[in-house]
Structures are given as structure tokens and as C-alpha cells.
Amino acid sequence: MGLCPLRFLDSQGKRADGYVQLRSAPRAKFLVWQADALKWLFKTDSSLDHPGSRSLSSVLGVNSLLWADGERHERFRRVLAPPVSARQLPRWHSMVAATVDRAIDRLKPGMVFSPTAMARQVALEIAGAIVLGSRADVLDEFATWLDRTIGSVPRTLAYRLFLGGFPRSPESLDRRLVAAVRQAAAEGRPSLASLLADGEFAGIEDGELRDHVASLLFAGHETSASAVAWTLHWIVENDDVLANVLAELRGSTANGSTASGLPYLQACVQESLRITPPVPNAANRQVGTDTPLLGTTIPARAVLAPSIYLAHRQRDVFPNPGAFDPGRFLERKPQSHQYLPFGSGTRHCIGSQLAQLEMRLFVASLLRRRTLRKVRPGRARLRGHTLTPSSAFRMRVVACHD
Numbered sequence: 001m002g003l004c005p006l007r008f009l010d011s012q013g014k015r016a017d018g019y020v021q022l023r024s025a026p027r028a029k030f031l032v033w034q035a036d037a038l039k040w041l042f043k044t045d046s047s048l049d050h051p052g053s054r055s056l057s058s059v060l061g062v063n064s065l066l067w068a069d070g071e072r073h074e075r076f077r078r079v080l081a082p083p084v085s086a087r088q089l090p091r092w093h094s095m096v097a098a099t100v101d102r103a104i105d106r107l108k109p110g111m112v113f114s115p116t117a118m119a120r121q122v123a124l125e126i127a128g129a130i131v132l133g134s135r136a137d138v139l140d141e142f143a144t145w146l147d148r149t150i151g152s153v154p155r156t157l158a159y160r161l162f163l164g165g166f167p168r169s170p171e172s173l174d175r176r177l178v179a180a181v182r183q184a185a186a187e188g189r190p191s192l193a194s195l196l197a198d199g200e201f202a203g204i205e206d207g208e209l210r211d212h213v214a215s216l217l218f219a220g221h222e223t224s225a226s227a228v229a230w231t232l233h234w235i236v237e238n239d240d241v242l243a244n245v246l247a248e249l250r251g252s253t254a255n256g257s258t259a260s261g262l263p264y265l266q267a268c269v270q271e272s273l274r275i276t277p278p279v280p281n282a283a284n285r286q287v288g289t290d291t292p293l294l295g296t297t298i299p300a301r302a303v304l305a306p307s308i309y310l311a312h313r314q315r316d317v318f319p320n321p322g323a324f325d326p327g328r329f330l331e332r333k334p335q336s337h338q339y340l341p342f343g344s345g346t347r348h349c350i351g352s353q354l355a356q357l358e359m360r361l362f363v364a365s366l367l368r369r370r371t372l373r374k375v376r377p378g379r380a381r382l383r384g385h386t387l388t389p390s391s392a393f394r395m396r397v398v399a400c401h402d
């Protein structure tokens with residue numbers, strides 16, 4: 001996709017065939033957004049392989065649950081998905097709300113702040129609580145390392161294009177991550193990672209545990225931070241949308257713990273995930289045999305990467321796709337191969353409900369407790385594999401209402 005991945009994607013969006021071949025060797029790779037092909041991929045997902053992205057495999061490790069397949073993958077999902085499912089969401093409400101409110105407490109009148117940095121800090125604390133079971137010190141070390149690795153666009157591109165992938169974390173950090181998980185498991189503190197150190201996973205080796213913990217923190221933290229920052233960005237960039245959100249908040253006591261409590265805000269969340277999906281490409285899918293698809297024959301072992309970004313820009317599904325229009329989600333529900341910010345099929349994101357909870361609670365509380373004015377918008381940039389508003393994005397606190 002070259003040096004300007006977003007410009008490349010925008011330039012491909014109007015192709016009628018709905019796919020582009022990215023490379024031919026060592027294995028052919030296609031970026032796909034054609035509706036029928038996506039539908040087929042997700043329907044047959046359980047029979048496909050899911051090889052990791054070359055750049056992330058090195059950083060998250062070969063054992064990562066993100067590229068597990070078959071029975072091994074099913075076991076991970078059986079254990080990890082229920083605690084963050086819609087039904088279990090209430091158990092996280094107060095932790096998420098308190099984390100958000102602590103961050104808002106620090107915003108004083110006159111302050112100019114970076115919503116992107118603020119959202120990243122909040123998302124890190126929430127991911128830490130869910131994945132590690134506590135606000136462990138090792139989280140800051142993890143965030144600092146991640147920032148050094150993917151924090152600048154030139155570095156991200158250099159690692160991805162010329163160095164064969166992002167570098168692995170230092171051994172000392174890996175040891176501390178594993179120790180935090182083992183301690184949570186020993187103390188019976190509930191956390192996603194400790195479920196992988198106990199029960200049917202008892203006996204798991206440190207190296208494998210490290211890959212899963214790094215993957216869960218990575219999958220849960222950067223993505224949610226970017227989603228929160230984008231939602232704020234789009235709401236404050238559109239005066240009519242901001243007026244509608246504020247009117248909904250004034251007319252309700254709901255805090256966003258359910259989607260139905262603040263339906264317009266939920267529509268903003270969905271529209272933000274459409275127009276700027278934090279994860280622009282879903283996980284790679286690999287076909288085992290020559291496969292008739294996309295009006296051609298996709299050769300055996302070819303890799304297909306579903307383009308969430310381009311699927312979300314199809315005019316027949318989303319008229320005027322470049323406009324931020326939450327109303328489209330109040331009117332109808334697109335199908336899962338047309339609107340897929342959390343992917344689909346057997347790999348559908350386990351954190352989708354939790355992430356949307358975080359987005360609603362964050363935006364509702366911030367806009368209720370502070371009057372804000374936009375100072376500078378953010379431009380879209382890639383941080384690692386995540387589409388995020390640049391750090392130029394700034395807002396000013398005009399008044400506090402605590």
C-alpha cells in the first residue's frame with residue numbers, strides 16, 4: 001500500500017471490481033471490499049486459515065491467539081468471550097465510568113487538551129483492569145514501549161515496509177507482564193489474561209502467555225482509544241450533531257451504560273466507527289484451494305484482507321459516504337458484511353460491546369461535565385495498524401459543570 005496507505009485506499013475506493021491485488025509473491029495477497037466476496041469469506045470463515053499480518057506477528061508473537069485456528073482458537077474464544085459479552089457488560093460499568101470520570105476531573109477551565117492522548121490513557125487503564133485485573137505499573141511500561149514502537153508515522157512505515165515488522169518487546173517487560181498475570185491468577189483476581197493461566201489452560205508456558213497478554217492489551221487499548229477520540233472529533237466538527245447530542249443528554253438521565261438509553265449518541269458511535277474505522281483491515285483470511293471469487297480464480301494459499309475502510313465507503317449502502325451522518329444508523333441496520341468495524345465471522349471482535357460502552361460513557365460524561373470548544377481538528381493517521389486522529393487534535397475546556 002506504499003508510503004501513504006490512506007491515500008492509496010481512497011484512490012482504490014471507486015474500483016467497480018471491489019478488490020485489488022497487493023502482491024503476488026511469496027503468496028498472493030488481495031485487499032477485498034466487494035460485498036458478495038466479504039459475505040462468502042465470513043460465511044466460510046471456520047474453514048479458512050488466519051495467518052497473522054507479517055508486521056504484527058513479530059511483535060505479538062507466533063503463539064498469539066489472534067492467529068490461532070481450529071480447536072485451539074475455539075478454546076480461546078470459549079474462555080475469553082463470555083466475560084466481555086453484552087450480558088456481562090454491567091460488571092464493567094462502574095470501573096469504566098470511574099476511570100473516565102477520574103480523567104475528566106483533571107480537565108480545568110481554560111485548559112487546552114489532546115482528546116487523543118486523554119482517550120489513550122483512559123483506554124489503557126480500562127484494558128489493564130480487564131486484561132490484567134488491576135492498574136499494574138507494568139502497564140505504563142507497556143504503553144511507553146508501544147509508543148516508541150508505533151508512535152510515529154515514519155517509524156510505523158519503516159517497520160512495516162522495510163524492516164519486516166515491528167520489533168518485539170524487551171524481555172524484562174515480557175517477564176513483568178507474565179508476572180502480573182500469574183499474580184492475578186494466584187490471588188483469584190478476575191481478569192481475561194488470568195483465565196489463560198488457569199483452569200483448562202493451567203500449565204501454559206510463560207512465552208505463550210506473554211504473546212496472549214500483549215495481544216489482548218494491544219487489541220483492546222489502541223483501538224478503543226482511537227474510537228473514543230474519533231467520536232469526539234466528529235461530534236465537535238459538526239455543529240448540528242453536537243446540538244443533537246447535547247439535547248439528548250439534557251433530556252435524559254441515562255449515562256450511556258446501555259445503547260438504548262442514549263440512541264442518538266449510539267448512532268454517533270456507530271457512524272464514527274463507519275467513517276473512521278479504528279481497524280481499517282480485518283484479520284487476514286487464507287483460502288486452502290483455488291477458489292472462484294471476485295469474478296476470477298483466487299489461487300490456493302492466497303491471503304485475503306477484508307477492507308473495513310472501503311466497505312464502509314460503498315455509496316449504494318452508505319450514500320454520501322464522506323459525510324458524518326449519524327441519522328443513517330437511526331433509520332436502518334446495515335448487514336454484517338456491509339458494516340463491520342469489529343470484523344465478522346468466527347473472528348468477530350470479542351470486545352465490541354465493551355468498546356462501545358466505553359465510547360458512550362466517555363462522550364456522555366465529558367459533554368455533560370464540561371463545555372468544550374474545538375481548537376484544532378485531527379487528521380487521520382495510521383498508528384501501527386490503527387487509524388487514529390493525529391495528535392494535532394485539540395479542544396479547550398470552556399466551563400466545568402460539576
Ligand code: HEM
Pocket residue numbers: 065066067077084130216219220221223224227277278279281282283284341342343344345346347348349350351352354355356
Ligand atoms: C473500538 C474498539 C475496537 C475495534 C474497532 C476492534 C476491532 C477488531 C477487529 C476488526 C478485529 C478482527 C475481526 C475480524 O477479522 O473479523 C478484532 C478482533 C479482536 N479484538 Fe477487537 N476491537 C476493538 C476493541 C477490542 C477490545 C476492547 C478487546 C478486548 C477486550 C478486543 C479484543 C479482540 C480480540 C481478542 C480479537 C481477536 C478475535 C479472534 O481472533 O477470534 N478488541 N477487533
